Amino acid sequence: MTPGMHRVAITGMGCISALGHDADSHWQACRDGRSGIDTIRQIDPERLIIKVCAEVKDFDPASHFPDRQLHLLDRVSQFAVYAARQALADSGLEMGPELVRRTAVILGTGAGGMNTLDSQFWRLYGEGNRRVMPLTVPRLMISAAASHVTMDAKIMGPAFMISSACSSANHAIGEAFWMIRTGRVRAAVTGGTEACLTYGTIRGWEALRVMTHDVCRPFSLKRRGMVLGEGAGMFVLERLEDARARGAKIYGELAGMGMSADAGDIVFPSEEGAAAAITGALEDAGLAPEEVDYINAHGTGTAANDVTETRAIRRALGAVAERVPVSSTKAVHGHALGGAGALELVAAVKTIADQVIPPTANYLDPDPDCDLDYVPNRARPAAVRTVLSNSFAFGGLNAVLAVRAVE
Amino acid sequence: MTDIEDKIMAIVAQETRRDRASLSLDTELSEIESLDLVQIIFAIEDEFDVYVPQEDETFKLDNLRDVVDGVKLLLAEKQDQSAESA
Numbered sequence: 001m002t003p004g005m006h007r008v009a010i011t012g013m014g015c016i017s018a019l020g021h022d023a024d025s026h027w028q029a030c031r032d033g034r035s036g037i038d039t040i041r042q043i044d045p046e047r048l049i050i051k052v053c054a055e056v057k058d059f060d061p062a063s064h065f066p067d068r069q070l071h072l073l074d075r076v077s078q079f080a081v082y083a084a085r086q087a088l089a090d091s092g093l094e095m096g097p098e099l100v101r102r103t104a105v106i107l108g109t110g111a112g113g114m115n116t117l118d119s120q121f122w123r124l125y126g127e128g129n130r131r132v133m134p135l136t137v138p139r140l141m142i143s144a145a146a147s148h149v150t151m152d153a154k155i156m157g158p159a160f161m162i163s164s165a166c167s168s169a170n171h172a173i174g175e176a177f178w179m180i181r182t183g184r185v186r187a188a189v190t191g192g193t194e195a196c197l198t199y200g201t202i203r204g205w206e207a208l209r210v211m212t213h214d215v216c217r218p219f220s221l222k223r224r225g226m227v228l229g230e231g232a233g234m235f236v237l238e239r240l241e242d243a244r245a246r247g248a249k250i251y252g253e254l255a256g257m258g259m260s261a262d263a264g265d266i267v268f269p270s271e272e273g274a275a276a277a278i279t280g281a282l283e284d285a286g287l288a289p290e291e292v293d294y295i296n297a298h299g300t301g302t303a304a305n306d307v308t309e310t311r312a313i314r315r316a317l318g319a320v321a322e323r324v325p326v327s328s329t330k331a332v333h334g335h336a337l338g339g340a341g342a343l344e345l346v347a348a349v350k351t352i353a354d355q356v357i358p359p360t361a362n363y364l365d366p367d368p369d370c371d372l373d374y375v376p377n378r379a380r381p382a383a384v385r386t387v388l389s390n391s392f393a394f395g396g397l398n399a400v401l402a403v404r405a406v407e
Numbered sequence: 408m409t410d411i412e413d414k415i416m417a418i419v420a421q422e423t424r425r426d427r428a429s430l431s432l433d434t435e436l437s438e439i440e441s442l443d444l445v446q447i448i449f450a451i452e453d454e455f456d457v458y459v460p461q462e463d464e465t466f467k468l469d470n471l472r473d474v475v476d477g478v479k480l481l482l483a484e485k486q487d488q489s490a491e492s493a
Binding site: 067068072131133134137 | 424442445446448449452453
């Protein structure tokens with residue numbers, strides 16, 4: 001390790017998704033291939049062509065936030081604060097007056113406060129009302145979730161949000177990781193959040209014709225597309241030496257992050273760009289391709305992603321790709337866009353903790369163009385020390401995280 | 408207590424989460440948080456279908472009495488306008 005650099009431990013996790021309201025239930029459903037995808041509840045499905053989504057169910061914000069706080073929180077911020085509280089509690093980190101100033105809050109989101117935007121613009125354009133609620137702007141601003149996490153946890157270090165569509169969470173987690181590694185902060189709350197299952201947003205996705213009507217089947221020949229999801233995953237990162245000194249439970253080491261831009265198409269992914277991000281993560285972590293035990297794929301279940309990602313993994317790993325298990329947990333938790341990388345990092349970290357690789361659920365039939373080991377339908381016990389977690393966004397913004405076990 | 412006064416007190420109590428009995432016409436607006444104030448203005452506009460002007464010299468609002476008087480003024484103006492247009 002370069003002098004002045006620090007290894008970075010993951011010491012806390014929190015999660016809310018279609019699979020449950022905490023990291024354990026999220027993980028157990030990923031592991032068991034139990035889908036959280038169902039007919040949408042937030043909107044009358046009769047108004048939609050695509051009626052399924054991976055929705056957070058039975059979440060009662062009023063039982064987690066006092067009125068005073070709740071009226072400031074769009075759903076996207078509710079998820080972020082709720083998951084961040086879990087991650088902080090899980091880490092057992094004591095936030096003293098010195099540490100609060102040296103802790104960062106760096107979150108990712110793709111869309112921000114879309115529920116607020118949708119409902120308030122409906123007043124204007126739908127109802128013909130001339131006014132929107134006074135809290136419209138502070139609720140929908142894309143950085144609101146990070147602000148609310150700082151206020152809720154009284155964290156006063158660097159705080160901001162990163163937006164790169166479906167890679168937002170990975171870019172945010174990677175940035176937090178680098179800030180700790182280079183000594184700019186001692187700890188961070190980081191992750192991703194998304195809550196954009198609104199009428200307007202879903203209609204937009206419908207128009208792109210990349211969503212399936214029923215089941216998400218990543219890497220299968222009969223895959224029909226992705227399923228929109230929502231939720232948040234949050235992590236506490238800190239210097240490994242600090243975590244050890246305080247006797248913290250350490251889930252693993254965030255070891256590397258690779259980024260690239262396709263500089264190609266606004267929706268169609270590039271093999272070269274995705275491969276560059278995977279290679280970048282390996283190099284950043286000082287890992288050889290042979291050391292990769294599992295890849296949590298971006299695996300959206302669209303025609304374009306799954307083939308391109310398969311080729312990118314082959315390009316980056318070479319012959320080793322033949323034997324590396326790759327699975328997409330999006331089959332069960334949907335595509336939570338700016339939150340996706342965080343929901344998947346929870347699964348990736350738990351893979352190391354439990355030594356079980358989660359399956360690609362709903363896998364039906366092999367696609368000759370998707371020819372890796374996708375761990376179809378059944379979890380697989382395995383010795384897993386090192387995992388990669390891929391995120392490849394619309395617009396060609398790629399971010400890959402590398403996590404390894406700590407002895 | 409007039410009907411207008413009654414409605415305004417109800418709005419202020421709701422938006423500030425305060426007991427109605429703790430409010431009076433003499434309650435100073437400086438006691439109310441700024442975010443609550445914008446919510447109160449919004450609710451008043453909704454309730455009375457008026458527009459509360461910004462930076463208007465005729466609106467010197469220090470306490471709830473000023474708010475009640477201001478709303479009465481706005482309602483009177485509205486009545487005049489609808490009489491003119493009728």
